[in-house]
Amino acid sequence: MAKITVQNTQITVIKQNEDDYISLTDMLKAKDGEFFFSNWLRNRNTIEFLGIWERLMNPNFNCAEFDIIKSQAGLNRFRLSAKEWTEKTNAIGIISKAGRYGGTYAHKDIAFEFAMWISPEFKVYLIREFQRLKDEEQKQLGWTAKRELSKINYRIHTDAIKQNLIPEEVTAAQASIIYAEEADVLNVAMFGQTAKQWREAHPELKGNIRDYASINELICLANMENINAVLIDEGVPQGDRLVRLNQIAINQMRVLENDDNRNLLK
Structure with a gap:
């Protein structure tokens, strides 16, 4: 669940079967006067739009029942609730939820159409805020991916350090210093500075x-952790490993930064 604010109205966005659904109940708060979701749903243009969307997106849509509803839409006596629409047609574009965050929700495609009923201005701001939410989610996804990527060869690297560089009888504090030193070998090879130097500079x-x-850079680091583990197993001195790892980092970064698909990596 997420929240976006559109023209001082807080609107809930939830995930339903991996799709984004926006609260129509919250959106109604932005419309002046006494209006209900059923006022919009009884409109013939609304019914036609929903029918087209469901036919495209929902293989289980009950077209026969939809045709009956469509034939009655627009008449003065015509009334239709979200629950009735869903139950009669097996629709998936509009859902009703109970509980703390209950209310009527619609797939983002339908919610944007509903926003136009509130006002064209509201629709523009809703789309903009929703896109901002998606951009923030992508940034968070990228950060998580980067952190996970940096751990790919961590176990291999630390095991090599433990087996080859840490004496049998040392304290935990002494062992942590050795691990930190080896981590800084990679930092210097990749970034040209130790973790401490970076913290002092920032x-x-x-x-x-x-x-x-x-x-x-994290792709290179993941590769270098694996390579450094091999070099440690081979008994290559730390100074020599640093030089070789730095050369590897330069070559790999040159390839990645010049790759035609580099925008997919960043």
Whole structure:
């Protein structure tokens, strides 16, 4: 569940079968006067729009029942609730939910159409705020992906350090220093600075140097962790490993940054 604010009206957005559904109940609060969802649903143009959408998106849509409803739409006596619409036609575009966040929700395609009934201006702002929400979700997704990517070869790397570089009898504090030193071998090879140097240069930022790395840089880091583990197993001295890893980082970044698909990686 998420919330967006459109012209001082807070509107709930939920996920339903991986699709975004927007609260029509919340949207109604932005319309002046006493109006209900059924006022919009009884309109013939609304029924025709919903029917077209359901035929495209819903293989189980009851077209026969829809034709009956369509024939009555627009008449003075015609009334239709969201529940009746869903039950009679097996519609999926509009749903009713109970509980704390209950109300009538509609697929974003239908919700944007409903917004026009409130006002053209409201529709424009709704689309803009919804897109802003989607952009924020993508940023969060990218951050999570980057963090997960940075962990791909972490276990292999730390196991190599433990087996080859840490003596059998050391304290936990001493072992952590060795792990940190090896992590900084990668940091220096990739970024040209240690974690401590980065923190001192960026006291205003939270997290660590890898939190602010690009996807391309994290791909290189993941590869370098694996390569460094192999070099450690082979007994290559730390200084020599640093030089080789730096060369690898330069070559791999050159390939990634010049790749025709680099926009997919960033």
